[in-house]
Each structure stands twice: as structure tokens, then as C-alpha cells.
């Protein structure tokens with residue numbers, strides 16, 4: 001395989017023709033060699049899913065690279081930029097497959113007898129809980145139900161309690177990952193302010209629950 | 213501390229780390245290759261990319277992608 005500089009990669013890929021064909025073939029091989037490492041936390045190359053997933057990812061990556069070639073600024077190595085795109089595509093696809101059968105409703109339904117986000121606070125509400133802790137829990141529950149929107153509560157439960165990936169939550173909520181991040185960021189800011197209004201800091205709460 | 217107690221601590225850690233201004237996932241993705249290369253080159257990337265570090269601390273999805281990219285780059289093909 002030819003060693004290419006960033007400029008050579010971009011030049012070769014810029015226009016259809018023989019140089020582009022060869023560069024795409026080389027790039028495809030580079031992507032396919034990286035994927036076992038990218039996916040190692042989830043899949044081994046011997047997994048039956050692996051081959052079809054990597055073929056699909058390699059194909060989509062090459063398309064995406066051609067589409068967004070004009071956005072490559074040359075501030076990193078070209079192949080690093082391509083691996084970044086491949087990783088995003090691979091994990092997005094993997095998450096989609098893994099969470100395919102999970103609905104948001106079943107994840108975010110309140111457990112019986114619990115308020116919104118009750119799962120977060122219910123476990124510490126046993127009889128042994130001291131007064132200070134139960135005041136904190138009550139305040140936190142109030143902040144959660146009064147300051148957060150329904151969507152924010154849903155998104156928090158799905159991502160934080162159930163570990164559902166952002167992309168998956170976003171799709172089910174009819175939004176995208178960036179907008180969902182902003183929604184969650186806003187939720188965190190509201191929780192922070194809500195705690196402060198009750199004269200509490202997250203550190204206070206952590207300290208109170210550390211001992212118990 | 214049992215496992216469920218951890219949920220409260222995690223929620224509080226998340227709130228404690230929250231900043232008024234944060235990058236969103238798209239802004240982090242835009243510089244993820246630069247950040248990974250800076251880290252591997254041993255530059256003082258933590259300072260230069262403070263907002264990226266903060267985002268990765270709070271966003272599991274971006275962290276997973278970043279770690280996957282590092283695994284790829286750390287392997288010399």
C-alpha cells in the first residue's frame with residue numbers, strides 16, 4: 001500500500017477515477033484493520049455478527065468520507081480522521097442493534113408507589129434513614145418533579161439509570177443526539193440550581209449518604 | 213455502600229461536574245481526532261482540551277467512541 005500524506009489522500013479521493021479507486025481500496029483495508037480494536041469491548045472477530053457489521057461499517061465510512069472530504073481540515077492525520085468516522089458509525093450501528101427491542105415507555109414507567117425518578121431515591125428511603133437524609137430525599141424529589149420537564153425526566157432515566165445510548169433515546173424521542181445532550185445539560189443545571197435553592201450542594205448530599 | 217446507594221452518588225457527581233457552558237456531542241466529535249492525537253503525543257492535552265475532558269466525563273457515548281478510537285490508534289498497523 002502506498003504511504004500517502006494528508007494532501008495525497010485528499011487529492012486521490014477528490015475526483016472519480018483510477019486514483020480514487022485505489023485510494024478507496026486502501027482506505028477500506030485501513031478501516032477494516034482498525035475495527036477489531038474499535039469493537040473489542042463488544043465483539044470479537046470470531047463473533048458471527050462481526051463480519052457483516054464490519055463490511056457495513058467500512059462501506060458506510062467510505063461514503064461518509066467522500067461526502068465530508070471538504071470538511072477535513074488537515075489538523076490531524078487523515079487516517080485518524082477516517083478512524084474517528086468509522087468508530088462513530090460502528091458504535092452507532094452496534095447500539096442500534098443492541099437496543100432494537102427496547103421501548104422508552106417500558107424503561108421510564110414509574111415503579112409502583114414511586115414518584116418521578118423514584119428509582120434514584122427509593123433505595124435510601126428505608127426505615128433506617130436518618131432525618132437529614134430523608135429531608136434531602138424529599139427536597140430532591142420535589143426538585144425533580146417541579147423543575148424538570150417530563151422529557152428531561154424520561155431522558156435522565158433512560159440514559160442514567162438504564163444506560164440507554166443517547167442516539168437511541170434521541171431517535172425514540174424524535175430528536176437528535178446533540179439536542180438531547182443540550183436537554184440533559186439543561187436538566188443537570190436545573191437540578192444544581194434546585195439543590196442550591198434548598199441550601200444544598202451535591203457535595204453535601206454525597207457526604208450525608210456516604211456514612212449511611 | 214450497596215449498589216443502589218451508588219445511584220444517588222452518581223447523580224450528585226454528575227451535578228457537581230455540571231458547568232454553565234459545555235460542548236455538545238457534535239462539538240466534541242469535531243475535535244476528537246485532534247484530542248486523541250494530542251494524548252498519544254503526550255502533549256498537555258488535558259489543559260488544551262479542558263472542555264472535551266469535561267464532556268467525556270459526563271457523556272458515556274462520546275467516552276466510548278473516544279476510547280474505541282484510542283484503541284485503534286494505539287495499535288500500529
Ligand SMILES: [Zn+2]
Pocket residue numbers: 181236237240267271272273274275
Ligand atoms: Zn457526548
